[in-house]
Amino acid sequence: MAAAIFSLFIFLVALLIGTSSASSSGLQILQAERQIELTSHIVRVYLTLKIENTEDAPATEVLLAFPPTQFDHLALVKAAVTVGKKRKKSYAPLEAKPTEQRDAPNGTKYYSVSLLKPLAKGETTTLEILYILTQSLEPFPKEIAQSDPQLVYYRDSAIVLSPYHIAHQATVVKTPSNNVESFTQVDPAQRSGSELRYGPYEGHGPYSYSPIIVHFENNHPFAVVEELEREIEISHWGSVQVTERYKLAHTGAKHKGAFSRVEYQSRPGGSGVSSFKHLLAVLPPRVHSVYYRDEIGNISTSRLRTNSKKSELLIEPRYPLFGGWKATFLIGYGVPLKDFLFESAPGARYLNYTFGCPIADTVVDKLTIKVVLPEGSKDPSVEVPFTVKQSLEKKYSYLDVIGRTVVVLEKRNVVPEHHVPFQVHYKFNPLFMLAEPLMLASTFFLLFAASVAYLHIDLSIRKK
Ligand SMILES: *[C@@H]1O[C@H](CO)[C@@H](O)[C@H](O)[C@H]1NC(C)=O
Ligand SMILES: *[C@@H]1O[C@H](CO)[C@@H](O)[C@H](O)[C@H]1NC(C)=O
Ligand SMILES: *[C@@H]1O[C@H](CO)[C@@H](O)[C@H](O)[C@H]1NC(C)=O
Numbered sequence: 001m002a003a004a005i006f007s008l009f010i011f012l013v014a015l016l017i018g019t020s021s022a023s024s025s026g027l028q029i030l031q032a033e034r035q036i037e038l039t040s041h042i043v044r045v046y047l048t049l050k051i052e053n054t055e056d057a058p059a060t061e062v063l064l065a066f067p068p069t070q071f072d073h074l075a076l077v078k079a080a081v082t083v084g085k086k087r088k089k090s091y092a093p094l095e096a097k098p099t100e101q102r103d104a105p106n107g108t109k110y111y112s113v114s115l116l117k118p119l120a121k122g123e124t125t126t127l128e129i130l131y132i133l134t135q136s137l138e139p140f141p142k143e144i145a146q147s148d149p150q151l152v153y154y155r156d157s158a159i160v161l162s163p164y165h166i167a168h169q170a171t172v173v174k175t176p177s178n179n180v181e182s183f184t185q186v187d188p189a190q191r192s193g194s195e196l197r198y199g200p201y202e203g204h205g206p207y208s209y210s211p212i213i214v215h216f217e218n219n220h221p222f223a224v225v226e227e228l229e230r231e232i233e234i235s236h237w238g239s240v241q242v243t244e245r246y247k248l249a250h251t252g253a254k255h256k257g258a259f260s261r262v263e264y265q266s267r268p269g270g271s272g273v274s275s276f277k278h279l280l281a282v283l284p285p286r287v288h289s290v291y292y293r294d295e296i297g298n299i300s301t302s303r304l305r306t307n308s309k310k311s312e313l314l315i316e317p318r319y320p321l322f323g324g325w326k327a328t329f330l331i332g333y334g335v336p337l338k339d340f341l342f343e344s345a346p347g348a349r350y351l352n353y354t355f356g357c358p359i360a361d362t363v364v365d366k367l368t369i370k371v372v373l374p375e376g377s378k379d380p381s382v383e384v385p386f387t388v389k390q391s392l393e394k395k396y397s398y399l400d401v402i403g404r405t406v407v408v409l410e411k412r413n414v415v416p417e418h419h420v421p422f423q424v425h426y427k428f429n430p431l432f433m434l435a436e437p438l439m440l441a442s443t444f445f446l447l448f449a450a451s452v453a454y455l456h457i458d459l460s461i462r463k464k
Contacts, residue, residue: 036171075415079129098112113127228368231244351405371424377428382424383422
């Protein structure tokens with residue numbers, strides 16, 4: 001009996017040790033430096049970690065820990081390793097992807113960063129991490145009058161959340177101005193101007209956490225595109241036609257009371273400081289036939305400036321946008337085919353276009369990109385440097401015989417850092433280019449034949 005209980009005990013102990021615990025790793029962080037940028041409505045966090053392996057087994061991955069609420073607002077996590085010393089220092093990108101760990105305390109979520117080469121015992125490496133959070137600034141008060149500045153809360157931990165022991169660490173929080181209402185004191189913590197400094201803190205064990213709240217003024221336009229649909233249509237007859245449908249919202253503090261245009265116009269900079277009057281869309285150079293319209297009709301107040309590198313379209317909604325207000329509009333333009341469509345092999349082509357939202361400094365909750373391939377295209381495949389949801393559709397337009405393949409890409413939580421090139425490859429038989437003219441020609445021929453027949457009948461009737 002005693003032996004049985006003893007072996008059960010041994011079994012349980014083995015079970016406990018056997019579970020890959022999220023904190024039992026032999027890594028430790030010698031130095032952690034974090035910079036949290038709260039200067040716009042998109043939160044960017046730069047983290048430098050100097051890591052040492054203290055165990056015999058070589059380490060191949062490093063875990064980054066996030067509280068569950070923060071994880072849900074992560075738009076992007078990028079990691080790089082510094083190679084070389086001092087002046088010859090450069091960065092090599094590393095793969096970072098979400099991962100699950102058993103017995104994660106308090107619902108902690110993780111990203112795993114794969115190292116270029118295993119880290120042997122006693123060796124150190126330095127990682128540079130950037131992660132971006134959206135919708136992480138909470139307006140407080142929730143409603144403001146036209147003449148009020150916008151104040152927001154940011155919540156985080158004074159101590160970097162990590163499954164590893166951190167020997168030394170410090171955090172700098174950057175606010176847009178000196179107007180900081182309050183911040184949680186975790187000694188040592190101090191403010192100088194628009195910078196809050198937390199730490200240095202020494203010797204914190206795994207999963208140490210010390211909640212902080214920073215309450216500060218942020219009048220940056222909280223421009224969020226709730227939905228954006230971009231349709232990119234390739235016509236082998238010389239142009240790529242782009243149509244973008246926007247549902248835009250100001251997600252800052254809600255506007256309270258009536259909107260006074262007189263006050264708005266007479267006190268620029270003093271009234272409606274967190275509202276926005278216009279947005280800037282950065283489009284490719286050599287755009288043509290640009291239009292911009294909303295539910296009411298064409299808006300001609302938009303301005304277009306082009307140079308050899310880019311075109312800038314100033315989008316000016318009919319009214320300035322205050323917190324809680326929305327605007328729906330559409331922009332369309334054409335770009336030369338030769339700038340974006342390339343031949344990779346005989347009969348194989350690819351579109352190289354930009355992902356993301358062309359409007360500067362915005363977050364897109366839900367982005368859908370539809371690439372409409374020419375009729376007769378086959379075997380489409382997509383290359384994009386992050387995960388997106390992919391599907392295929394068919395579209396029929398004027399003169400189409402068998403319809404066009406549409407490659408549909410969907411992504412949530414898109415930030416300016418996602419504004420990078422992506423490619424859609426497809427196979428194409430040039431004979432299909434003749435399909436449309438042939439259709440046209442045969443239609444004309446049929447019409448011609450019909451009219452000849454009709455005239456002939458007509459004539460023959462008259463002869464009688
Ligand atoms: C989990 O959360 C509780 C309450 O917030 C806290 O007291 C505790 O220390 C946390 N545990 C860990 C391991 O972080
Ligand atoms: C709006 O502009 C487009 C392109 O310039 C034009 O084709 C269209 O007819 C215009 N619509 C209205 C309602 O003015
Ligand atoms: C796509 O275009 C970008 C510039 O717009 C260029 O840097 C990149 O090399 C192109 N990619 C391919 C695969 O052609």
